[in-house]
Amino acid sequence: MYKFEETEIPSTDQGIMAHLDENLANIKEALGNPGDLAIREFKMGKPSLHKVAIIYINGLADKMIIGSFVIERLMENVHDSENIHPKEPSELFTYIKENILTVGTVEDITDWNKMLLSLLSGQTILLIDGYNHAIGCSAQGGELRAITEPTTEPAVRGPKESFVEALITNTAMVRHRIKSPNLRVEMMKLGKVTQTEVALMYVNGIVNDKLLAEVKERLDKIEADEIVGSNTIEEWIIDDFWTPWPTILKTERPDVVQGEIQEGRVAVFVDGTPTTLILPAIWIQFLHTAEDYYLRWQFASFLRFIRLVGFLITLIGPSLFIAFLTYHPELIPTPLLINLTAQRQGIPFPVFIEALIMEFTFEVLREAGIRMPRQIGQAVSIVGALVLGEAAVSAGIVSSSMVIVVAGTAIASFTIPHATMTDAVRLLRFLMMILAATFGLYGLGLGVIVLVAHTCSIRSFGIPYLTPFAPIILADWKDTLVRAPKPFLSTRPRLISQLRTKRTGTTQNLGPSSREHQTTNNQLKRDSNEP
Template identity: 65%
Template structure:
């Protein structure tokens, strides 16, 4: 009896699933529009479930006003001012003065509307329902004439959109103050303002059988590596999913290795960073509805660089890059080294400091690894709480929580003061890493290194570093070695690796990234000559 009920339940579930997808397919099939206006409107209403935000306006045109015309749009996706001034108002005004030697035929009226009435920036003829829904759901206004088996899609995208604001995750002192928004058109235009070249090409696609999310592949023709570009196209074309909500979906589909903790796709919210990477020969992937595009291929060294490096003097930028590398090592190995020295190699610690550490650990009930894990997990909880709570409250929770809990834990004899200092220093060092994807990877790997240190001491840390380096060397990002230009070592790329040389010396693009046009400065004979000291 139970199995019979289960079979019946599964059959009903499959039928519901089938009906849902059948309805979805009916909404986006390749049926053609018919000549009857009422039939076309009925199909559109039924496909969209008679949604409340579907607005249909009908009126009559032509002498003697015997032709019906309808405008259709989605409320909230359309610029109502643009649509009212350049579509509906012109159609209504022309209806009263439209003259002709004989009654207008649907073909004549449709052609007149296309050529003499619609004044939007772009109008496209549509004959298939799937294309009509694609234009309609992207914010365009549809104009349909009774008796004509086609419609006109008028550019009128708009609605309430977030304005351009300052970058949040990648602030800059001297650099530009604009960041990407959720609008694909706005984001690509921000890049075009910086690269005024006809070689800046943009390919658009729609992903997601249900969401129909528009994406853009942007690159510089003549500079981009053609093999990398073709690989990007292949990986994106292989994506077959129902929904593409944001760029993270595409990131996980096109990444070379989803099991590695290292990020193999670069993320940024700054248009100038995208511009710089495009000029180096990389490919940018924009996703409509997401303010953070993807940049491929990505290398490990790229995550330690910031836009500010190219707005400061080269000496300051080089010092800051070196400081970030040191901070990364502290973030990854700080607690592990403390555990290894205290537990396995106390002879390496100066005697006065060792005596102080031993005195602090008197009465601590936990082993040092448990103490370290307890403090690290507590800090991670505070960090997550600060991110999820409202911004004014989150900052207070993070600061007050860390101070109160740290002091209380020391006073209660749960942890030592030295452990609180080590964990706090590690946390501060992690804040210097410029990209959150690298910070998240180092946070995860820190626990792995702590376990090895508590088991084998410095030998465990050495083993962990060897495994980590070997794994990192084996990674590829769209065919490019992840540790380039260090492994393989490319001497010409060292001018913008750990240190940044002055701009006149940055004469080459990354060798493995761009292979079509490697020089980005003039040849020696075209360079500026030395100034004559006797010249006025």
Template identity: 65%
Template sequence: MNSGWKRLTKKQRKSKKEAPYYEETEVTSNEEALNSSLEENLKKIQETLGNSEDVVVRNFTMGKPFVRKVASIYINGLTDKEILGRSIIKQLMSNANLAEEEDFSLPSQVGAYIKEHMLTITNVKDVVDWNKLFFSLLSGETIVLIDGWNQGFTCAAQGGDLRAISEPVAESSVRGPRDSFTESLISNTAMVRRRIKSPNLWLETMELGEITQTTIGIMYVKGIVNDKLLTEVKERLHKIKVDEVYGSNTVEEWISDETWTPWPTIFATERPDVVAGNLLEGRIVIFVNETPIPLIVPATWNQFFQTAEDYYLRWTMASFLRLLRITSFLITLLGPSLFVAFISFHPELIPTPLLVNLAAQRQNIPFPIIIEALLMEFTFEVLREAGIRMPRPVGQAVSIVGALVLGEAAVSAGIVSSAMVIVVAATAIASFTIPHYAMTDATRLLRFGMMIMASFFGLYGIGLGVIVLVAHTCSLRSFGIPYLTPFAPIVLADQKDSIIRWPLPFLSKRPRLISQVKNKRVDHNQDRGPSKREGPMKNQESKRDSNET
């Protein structure tokens, strides 16, 4: 090795004092520091990654007369090759011998020259230990190392093949925007920032999973979010000590208030406009990298029956649709159980002509009513699951044709009655109106419990089941917020945007129990309502009439 590494001139010592960046960096933490030898560093990278074929190493020679070896390392498929070639590789190769007047006696000076004069990429950070190096490399960044220097730097050139922004699949809209989240954390947060152009929209990131090192993003609006809620969210996330975090469901199960409940206590969505609206109400959004479904906390029961479409329609239609969803939820939960209770225990409540017709249908049915109901519900659930898991063109045909053929064949064979097929079909159609899949799944499970209670005790069993379910729901919390708010406890101000949505000019306050910091959305001194907006025009007409007089 050249003696210029050890003996420094007076000019070189002075340059080191004036430029702290040029000094060798010592790692004071418990992390293992990089080696000064480029060959040893590259050898360790290859050995640690198992000599993987997708790890690409590009070597360069820099500077005269002190020739220094430089290497760039990246993983094929995780890096944007266009950015890599234009801003890193091309710059290193084209400027390799253009700095003869520079003094490259120290490898740190080579690094400073590369970082300050050659690389045109926007985000360049120092790396001094192996943990940070491997994390950056496996995150898609490019590593630049210099021979003789015990540190390097990372260049943010993440990319590769990513899914383009598409329309929402589970939460479609007629008048609203048609973009949905993707698997890229950066793209997802950017879609939210396009809607909320405020410096108070903050984003914090962390890594979860000892092996996967999945990036988690916490987004909130400073000044609106409750600081106690924010602290609670961070504490629960930091308590997640697992090897792998595959997606948002892993995070959801770890940070939920209650595990043994059928109800979803954390809200998930694929729409950026829904995320923006909840952020402006004081909620916190948790993004998980490689997952297009972020989590929103806290969540309330009423929230799962609201859609983004409610705020793109007039308040009259939006209120009607909300009432329709609540009614469909009750039909999905109690429809088959009420039918079982009426037939088995309370036939006197059925009109006589209808009762005679039902009795004639069930004359040749060999099973009790509860077995018939469970058999049909189980068959429908099998068809639903088969339609989802099979390829889309085939799955739709299986769901439709299978239901028609099996239903007609079962009635013809005398296994089930026609009325039972109608009840099960109506229940299934009603379940499709529930806008969020998590609430639909919970209702499907609870429906079986209600049917069993109805088969034992009739309407009394259904009433008992409803009482237990309501009591359990009232006991739930979502990050300290009552799950049934604004119904239990009753918050009169929040009733304007619960089952009935009032006109937007009257929704002047945020949910009281969510934000607790800045509850007012608009200035109460402003004129609201159509009649008051006509005031200025009427004043102008009155002034005109007075002038004419």
């Protein structure tokens, strides 16, 4: 039998050589002589000619930038013998860096591994024969997805743009909204193999220093070969990975990131994914949407109430139906109980098995609709649900009342704005159904108590998950179940930003002054009395 042993990933510790041909050979060997590696060699400098090489990766670098601002500039100076005086390679290196290259960023690279990482990150490398330094030119490019409307967080009002897979584009979209010198962006690389770029964004002076230090410490502890997306980082840094509740908010909207970091939170951007992590996160955040702040406060509060009702229906709706029919039929009005009993005549399964079949069937249809091509996925989900539901009732497998309960629960689940919270409620719904089928309302009540106690015990980067309800912070209730008018949102969450909780002026002088108001009223009366 073969015996497999874990091996270390090979690394190159040699430095940049003085000989150009040796450097090029080492680069090809280190990268496995890839087909997308582009090398352009030529000579420049007088009176002695020096060999120069331009190296980049096709697809990661912008060929137009390289051609116009690097190669063309260098080739123009090849024929300009009056301006090219450096005799030594080191002098030519300095001359090129300071006088010829017109790209945005140019850096002097002396470390071999840093040169390879810069090359694989999309930079263009310039090497000169006889000198053991390299020039890194910022010419990243390639094909990128255009900025489009959000797909998982749509809104009728507000901005119609979402993050893309390019890290620099995402951070720039937030900077476009927060033009403050206190906005900080810290870059780091995670993943021993992937070397994925990760950016921390926060507002200096508002963010809690302890929170920021905790986030950096947890990110530094990540020891993984690959970081394939934001979910990998999430599972490494969350407080409790056994809880079904999401403790880190995910968003693809720049305006959501803007609002959250201005409250004192930290945003984590990951290169290659349009999903941004917001931390810490509390439970009530997952019932809020960006659209709440673009609507009038009365309607925004009404929509939050609808989401809360939808959350409760999704969590315990089928469980209540099972408990009432199985253990507590005396709590159902007599005419309704007679109709429900008549519908169940000939049904071969208990109420719990009937509900389990319908819920599982709907989950299969939902997953099938997501995985199928977009053109037919929605049609298959709708037609499949109608056909299967009608056929199941006609065949006597389930009752029509059970179809109504399951369909209502499914519709209510779509009112939860964040997919991570929806997934958690979908899992917990089956647990509540089992408790209701086993012990009735007593089991359901016990399950709710245990769930609330568990939720109270959760923390997200040191912040209680049920803040501001447990612990009770009345000052923060104005932006929880209801959304108070903007002038009254004068403070930031107390436990999130402990440095600068006040963010607006006083609300005592809102509206026109009494003298101005009286003058305006008198003027309106005179205008109305004029013929």
